[in-house]
Amino acid sequence: MAQLQRSMVTTAAELAECCNYLAGCLVIGMDTEFVGEHTYHPNLCLIQVATPQQLILIDPLTVGSLERFWALVVEPKRTVVVHAGREEVRLCKLLYGAVPANLFDVQLAAGLVGMAYPLGYGNLVRELLRVNLRKRETLTEWRERPLSQEQIDYAYDDVRYLLPLWNKLTDRIDRLERTNWAREEFERLTQTPLVEEEAVIEKWRRLKGISSLSRRQLTAVRELFLWREEVALRTNRPPRTIVRDDLLVEIVRRHPTTEKDLQSVRGLPRRDLPSIMSALERARHIPADDMPETVDRVQDPPKVALVGGVLQAVLGDVAVRRQVAPNLIASSSDVRELVRFRVNGESLPRHSPFAHGWRAKDILPELDAVLHGRRGVRIADLQAESPFAVE
Secondary structure (H helix, E strand, O other), X not given: OOOOEEEEEOOHHHHHHHHHHHOOOOEEEXXXXXXXXXXXXXXXXXXXXXXXXXXXXXXXXXXXXXXXXXXXXXXXXXXXXXXXXXXXHHHHHHHHOOOOOOEEEXXXXXXXXXXXXXXXXHHHHHHHHOOOOOOOOOOOOOOOOOOOHHHHHHHHHHHHOHHHHHHHHHHHHHHOOOHHHHHHHHHHHHOHHHHHHHHHHHHHHHOOOOOOOOHHHHHHHHHHHHHHHHHHHHHOOOHHHOOOHHHHHHHHHXXXXXXXXXXXXXXXXXXXXHHHHHHHHHHHOOXXXXXXXXXXXXXXXXXXXXXXXXXXHHHHHHHHHHOOOHHHHOOHHHHHHHHHHHHOOOOOOOOOHHHOHHXXXXXXXXXXXXXXXXXXXXXXXXXXXXXXXXX
């Protein structure tokens, strides 16, 4: 593998020169290093970029505005190659207000051509390029300057192999005629920030201990949760550092009517008591029609679990024959949900992976054929990678 030129960008002038160079590149590899444990939004600490000729480290702590760089990242004419790029997409949306228009994720691509999913960067490099990377700097402090030589070497290695991986995986995708599958998966990845923004109002339902609460109590939990999110966003702090999850539920269970009632709840900051009471007061005045519904846990009949297990095995067989990672197609809960809706004679919900795209067109018909008895399954060869015969 050819030796690439390495450079570090630490000033505004160097960034301008770097962007001039990148403007002429139709494909780049990109990764980021950030610290997110102590803030609502992650702190971007380093940007790594690879081109066919160069490896570049950009220091966002010293170069000034990154607007032009992000503008280059989102241009449709430029392919941006990432590995497990969810955070890169989030950062681009957060810092620039847009997402890459032409993204290629090598982790997703690997799953689409029959490799394991999700496959770590080091394992993917080893399997496709026969290169063993050094131990990764997973717990390093990226905010400190100057960076150590170990950090710098690691940062370069993190993007050094992205374009060679892109070349190999693109070739496999083309040979398997999976271009449309890949485009769909990459597009879904770029929609992550939008989906998360739309879903934030329902995140409160993940809190433990709310299953036994009434609709009015659920309303109070929701209002407290949304208040906490607003404070966290405004102060750039992790929500858990404002009020812990379990305390949100405990507050509602105690049904406080005054700030004095809240003082007996250990762990609540005194400064937040008026705001908490205001959130509870808002909840008391929300009309019944606008209160959240209680959600009963789905109690499937035994046949759903039984058939779901069989169908999961069928899906694994389909994945082997189609050369795609089975858990990239769907999870076991997705398969069980498919069985549940078929048993009840209902249409699949929109959130089901089988409801649209290549999974609906190319995978679902094979599963439905077994579900509806049009095909049978038998064990044909215990020694084969795909031991079943579906006939």
